[in-house]
Amino acid sequence: MAEIAPDKLPAEPDADAPSEMKTLADRVFARLQDDIVQGLLPPGSKLGETELANRYGVSRGPLREAIRRLESRKLVERVPHAGARVALLKESDLVEIYRVREALEGMAARLAAENMTDAEIAGLTELLAQHERQPGVQDDTEYFQREGDVDFHYRVIQGSHNATLIDLLIGEMYHRVRMYRYQVATAANRPQKALAEHRRILEAIESRDGEMAELLMRRHISRARQTLESRALEEKNSETTDIHD
Amino acid sequence: MAEIAPDKLPAEPDADAPSEMKTLADRVFARLQDDIVQGLLPPGSKLGETELANRYGVSRGPLREAIRRLESRKLVERVPHAGARVALLKESDLVEIYRVREALEGMAARLAAENMTDAEIAGLTELLAQHERQPGVQDDTEYFQREGDVDFHYRVIQGSHNATLIDLLIGEMYHRVRMYRYQVATAANRPQKALAEHRRILEAIESRDGEMAELLMRRHISRARQTLESRALEEKNSETTDIHD
DNA sequence: AAAGGCTGGATTGTCGACAATCCCGTGCCA
DNA sequence: TGGCACGGGATTGTCGACAATCCAGCCTTT
Numbered sequence: 001m002a003e004i005a006p007d008k009l010p011a012e013p014d015a016d017a018p019s020e021m022k023t024l025a026d027r028v029f030a031r032l033q034d035d036i037v038q039g040l041l042p043p044g045s046k047l048g049e050t051e052l053a054n055r056y057g058v059s060r061g062p063l064r065e066a067i068r069r070l071e072s073r074k075l076v077e078r079v080p081h082a083g084a085r086v087a088l089l090k091e092s093d094l095v096e097i098y099r100v101r102e103a104l105e106g107m108a109a110r111l112a113a114e115n116m117t118d119a120e121i122a123g124l125t126e127l128l129a130q131h132e133r134q135p136g137v138q139d140d141t142e143y144f145q146r147e148g149d150v151d152f153h154y155r156v157i158q159g160s161h162n163a164t165l166i167d168l169l170i171g172e173m174y175h176r177v178r179m180y181r182y183q184v185a186t187a188a189n190r191p192q193k194a195l196a197e198h199r200r201i202l203e204a205i206e207s208r209d210g211e212m213a214e215l216l217m218r219r220h221i222s223r224a225r226q227t228l229e230s231r232a233l234e235e236k237n238s239e240t241t242d243i244h245d
Numbered sequence: 246m247a248e249i250a251p252d253k254l255p256a257e258p259d260a261d262a263p264s265e266m267k268t269l270a271d272r273v274f275a276r277l278q279d280d281i282v283q284g285l286l287p288p289g290s291k292l293g294e295t296e297l298a299n300r301y302g303v304s305r306g307p308l309r310e311a312i313r314r315l316e317s318r319k320l321v322e323r324v325p326h327a328g329a330r331v332a333l334l335k336e337s338d339l340v341e342i343y344r345v346r347e348a349l350e351g352m353a354a355r356l357a358a359e360n361m362t363d364a365e366i367a368g369l370t371e372l373l374a375q376h377e378r379q380p381g382v383q384d385d386t387e388y389f390q391r392e393g394d395v396d397f398h399y400r401v402i403q404g405s406h407n408a409t410l411i412d413l414l415i416g417e418m419y420h421r422v423r424m425y426r427y428q429v430a431t432a433a434n435r436p437q438k439a440l441a442e443h444r445r446i447l448e449a450i451e452s453r454d455g456e457m458a459e460l461l462m463r464r465h466i467s468r469a470r471q472t473l474e475s476r477a478l479e480e481k482n483s484e485t486t487d488i489h490d
Numbered sequence: 491a492a493a494g495g496c497t498g499g500a501t502t503g504t505c506g507a508c509a510a511t512c513c514c515g516t517g518c519c520a
Numbered sequence: 521t522g523g524c525a526c527g528g529g530a531t532t533g534t535c536g537a538c539a540a541t542c543c544a545g546c547c548t549t550t
Contacts, residue, residue, distance in 0.1 A: 081533080099409075
């Protein structure tokens with residue numbers, strides 16, 4: 001087997017100054033997660049250890065560790081001697097997740113209203129202003145948020161200042177939901193309404209009204225779930241007559 | 246370094262018929278988790294890879310995988326080039342966990358009231374009857390529940406029939422709480438009250454009253470947290486005058 | 491004597507090879 | 521013709537060794 005340009009990942013500690021060099025397994029993990037979440041490795045596809053090891057230019061050791069970590073995040077499923085595949089999640093799974101998010105993020109919103117610093121609230125206000133200027137939102141076609149601290153929900157969760165809660169929501173559920181978004185390319189099909197709800201939640205947080213923040217957040221996520229369920233339903237209906245589009 | 250009786254784990258596929266043989270890493274993981282939760286490996290102690298590999302009679306490969314899995318369960322902490330140590334959790338962490346449990350197990354109780362089968366409810370009734378006959382409960386000294394399906398909370402969680410919720414509560418928080426129980430040897434210092442509360446929760450589930458079940462479960466956990474906090478507080482007070490006992 | 495740098499030892503991270511297991515296609519047999 | 525046993529091939533699980541990194545103690549220097 002010839003050397004087929006193993007698409008090295010940034011290993012040399014050259015000019016990535018503030019970035020961290022970490023360990024090999026860490027980089028492979030980050031890279032693999034991106035490739036999975038963004039759909040480059042489609043759900044259900046096999047993750048051959050040898051293949052991926054060559055692809056990322058590392059040995060099977062670090063790669064196995066990366067896969068193991070992705071498994072704990074429920075992004076891949078592994079069966080003992082058969083290999084690992086990218087997890088594919090059914091609508092029923094996603095609905096379950098949304099029901100749990102309703103409880104958890106509702107709690108996070110309440111804690112955020114109680115615990116967020118004034119600086120954090122100011123930053124969140126600025127963030128929503130940016131979102132409003134987004135082109136897709138203006139014409140009501142899409143309201144897409146990139147990963148991390150430019151995501152409204154992400155920031156509210158962090159604002160709870162409860163490490164356990166943050167870990168559950170970010171480490172355990174966040175990326176799965178994001179993966180699904182990429183899967184069905186569903187850019188949240190009610191952009192302006194969603195943004196308006198975000199704004200009202202922020203108002204509750206600003207006035208330190210925990211109960212209100214929780215109520216609004218629960219409602220917000222509940223609505224998202226309902227649109228999800230209804231869309232899944234009509235898909236199932238049209239499914240019997242034709243193969244979409 | 247001589248062969249010092251490497252305390253083999255049950256590797257031979259002889260007479261453990263219904264048991265699972267799984268993979269080596271699986272067995273090491275289960276074994277290590279027990280040793281940690283039960284305090285055989287005290288919190289903060291170092292987990293040398295070579296040492297443990299010899300101790301369990303396996304190579305470092307499977308052992309690393311086991312440690313990685315325990316890390317994702319927050320039972321051990323690992324820093325890149327320094328090694329892994331048994332996680333030690335402060336009371337503040339535990340209080341956080343209890344606050345999240347309040348939301349999550351409350352939801353689980355509600356779902357359990359809605360979704361549990363009659364057979365499951367009957368089994369749960371029988372379980373509580375057994376708990377009542379426990380000696381430690383009779384004289385109000387301790388109410389200790391072993392791990393797994395002989396634990397009331399464990400069964401209610403399972404009864405929710407929500408895989409995501411089960412995974413969060415069991416896979417992510419359950420064992421940490423159990424570890425702490427072993428750490429401080431605190432055999433839930435209000436046995437009869439706790440059992441009585443369990444019984445009332447069961448009654449709500451039996452009558453399929455989800456709201457009531459949620460309310461009672463939240464109250465139950467909230468009380469547990471309060472006793473926890475007050476005990477931690479008086480510990481901190483006596484700490485300034487003498488070294489306990 | 492204290493601070494700082496350096497070397498030795500030990501531990502973790504990584505690698506390549508071997509062994510065990512499973513999947514699948516082939517051929518035999520009813 | 522259908523079903524079942526059996527290998528061949530490939531993939532995963534496991535192992536031992538090498539390389540990189542970190543930590544502790546000693547020595548040097550001011």
